[in-house]
Amino acid sequence: MVPDAEFSSYYGKPILNKPTWKALDIAGYLYLGGLAGASSLLGAGAHVTGRPALARTAKIGAAGAISLSLVALVHDLGRPARFVNMLRVFKPTSPMSVGSWLLVGYAPLTLAAAATDVAGRYRLVGAAATASAAVLGPAVATYTAVLICDTAVPSWHEGYREMPFVFAGSGATAAAGLALACVPAGQTGPARRLAVLGAALELGSFQLMKRRTGLAAEPLEQGRPHALLRAAEALTVGGTALGAYAGGRNRVAAAVAGAALLAGSAALRFGIFHAGVASAEDPRYTVVPQRERLAARRSPGA
Structure with missing residues (x-):
């Protein structure tokens, strides 16, 4: 029998240079950005509906998360x-350039919203900052998905249609988790609903992404990425169910559910990061999809 083909490149050099980003820095950056953006939305909603503890927690969470990011x-x-050098120009076609300017505009707004809430002064300024941060929040939570998909890394690039929705759902569950862990149970209603919506969006979009990307999704099902992503799924489902069932009545249950949601969102980002690195290291994930696309173009019905 003919042995399975082994893909290689000239002189053993990789076809792609794998990302040199540090996992803790960049996967953490992806996670914290999602937490910040979704927290700004949750904080604005709580501010409008008169839930002061929820609003304060979400505002402080957004400010802290974007600062750490x-x-x-x-x-x-x-x-x-x-x-600072990335701010010398504004290039609308570059996710990195747009993202840099987005962070520069968003971070001061979250700090102003949190500071005025804690101080109890300058309420008009605080309300304006809260609303402005909420407007930018969805972009902050999802632009990092566009950033990693706008690369040649197979497992990231092939998921460009669904990845922003995965990140949006993951950011929502993280923000809900922070609120459940820190806010009195009586004010966690919006957070519990956000957790349900975020989990449905995250898990549904992720499964759709895996089916659509074909071979490039294989690294998501192997090794460390697989373990992280399975843990993310279990933590997200378990945290959402516990929060929805008992989070509004039992403070301990709400805190456990919140911790699970925060950990699940982090595990998802780290799993996707490591899967992308693994896909860039193996030339098969670059060569086979390219050949399939060429064959499809040459077919009579293309």
């Missing part, structure tokens, strides 16, 4: 000057 990004870049 910027720290992680700058740490991976190596020097703060490299981040």
Whole structure:
């Protein structure tokens, strides 16, 4: 029998250069951005509906998460000057350029919203900052999906249609988890509903992404990425169910559900990150889809 083909490249060099990003920095950056953006939306809703504890927690969470996200990004870049250098131009076709300017506009708004809420002063300024951060929140929560999909990394690039929805749902569950863990049970109603919606969006979009991407989804089902993603699914489903069932009555149950949702969202981001690195290391995930696309173009019915 003819042995299975082994894909290789000239002189053993990889076809793609795998991402050199540090896992803790960049996967953490992806996670914290989603948590911040969704928390801003949750905080604005709580502010309007008169839930002060929920609003304060969400605003502080958004400010803290986006601050840590910027720290992680700058740490991976190596020097703060490299981040500042990205602001020299604005390029609408570059997710990195748009994202940099988005962070520069969004971070001060979250800090202002949180500071005025804690201080109890300048309420008009705080309300305006809260509303403005909520407007930018969805973009902050999802632009990182566009950022990683706009690369040649197979497991990321092939999922470009569904990845923003996966990240949006994951950010929503993280924001809901933070609220459930820190807010009195009587004010967690919006967070519990957000957890249900976020989990449905995240898990549904992720399954659709795996089916549509074909071979490029294989690294998601192997090794460390598979373990992380299975843990993310279990934590998200378990946290959502516990929060919906007992989170409004039992403070301990709400805290456990919140911790599970936060951990599940983090596990999803780290799993997707490591799967992308693995797909870039194996030339099969680059060569086979290219040949399939060429064959499809040459077919009579193409």
